[in-house]
Amino acid sequence: xxxxxxxxxxxxxxxxxxxxxxxxxxxxxxxxxxxxxxxxxxxxxxxxxxxxxxxxxxxxxxxxxxxxxxxxxxxxxxxxxxxxxxxxxxxxxxxxxxxxxxxxxxxxxxxxxxxxxxxxxxxxxxxxxxxxxxxxxxxxxxxxxxxxxxxxxxxxxxxxxxxxxxxxx
Ligand SMILES: CC(C)(COP(=O)(O)OP(=O)(O)OC[C@H]1O[C@@H](n2cnc3c(N)ncnc32)[C@H](O)[C@@H]1OP(=O)(O)O)[C@@H](O)C(=O)NCCC(=O)NCCS
Numbered sequence: 194x195x196x197x198x199x200x201x202x203x204x205x206x207x208x209x210x211x212x213x214x215x216x217x218x219x220x221x222x223x224x225x226x227x228x229x230x231x232x233x234x235x236x237x238x239x240x241x242x243x244x245x246x247x248x249x250x251x252x253x254x255x256x257x258x259x260x261x262x263x264x265x266x267x268x269x270x271x272x273x274x275x276x277x278x279x280x281x282x283x284x285x286x287x288x289x290x291x292x293x294x295x296x297x298x299x300x301x302x303x304x305x306x307x308x309x310x311x312x313x314x315x316x317x318x319x320x321x322x323x324x325x326x327x328x329x330x331x332x333x334x335x336x337x338x339x340x341x342x343x344x345x346x347x348x349x350x351x352x353x354x355x356x357x358x359x360x361x362x
Contacts, residue, residue: 201262203294205301208249208256208268215265216245216258223284229322230284233347248272255305259285259294269298271306271314279311295328303332303359312362317354326355334359 208216217238224232248254248270259267267285274280281302285294306314317340318325338356345351 203259203261203266203292203297205257205259205297208258210246210249212258212265213242213246213249216249216256216268217241219265219268219284219286220245222286226287229319229325230282231317231344255279255302255309257298257301257305259289259298261289261294267294267298269302271302271309271311273306273309273311277310277312279306279309279314281306281314281316290324295324296331299328299332303361307361312360314359314361316357318357320353320355329357329359332359 217236220230220232220241221234221236221238223230224234224236227234245256249256253273255269255271255273257269258265259269266289267283269281269283271279271281283295283298283302285298303314314334316329316334318329320326320339334357336355337358340354340356342351343354
């Protein structure tokens, strides 16, 4: 991606241990929005630090960061299950959305999941998350199921979730 419309150039690369603080900061920010991801505020920062550091070093996970002007502006994580499915999660900082960062992360994530031998990528998304649904469908993900009143939020609300999958084989 070049920078004329998007500001600084965005690059996607594997995360390193040096990114862990920024990755934890990203989840704290997006969780703080309260609408898009399963993780809710307040995030247990210390626990998250361990989880992210573990994922970055694991042979069973792929963690990518999108970087712009020296700042981490998005991430994508894939957990590789033994049975061949890669579970996907991703987020882009609010100020960077709608500029192709998510697409760049997802294109690379799909390539890397395939290269790691996964036969499928799976994810869940809130039905109100129109931007995420549009992005996943554009990359060929299909709606495979629907969980009704499934996830209890800290507010006590029960949220539905859409199950999506992308075959890689
Ligand atoms: C979902 C997310 C990762 C997408 O990242 P992004 O950098 O905005 O993605 P892109 O700019 O590459 O593409 C976003 C697409 O959503 C579309 N979009 C944005 N808002 C939309 C809306 N309200 N309704 C429908 N489509 C919408 C854009 O038009 C774009 O599609 P297009 O290129 O075909 O026009 C980002 O919105 C995000 O981080 N959201 C908060 C966290 C989150 O929801 N994570 C996923 C949880 S399952």
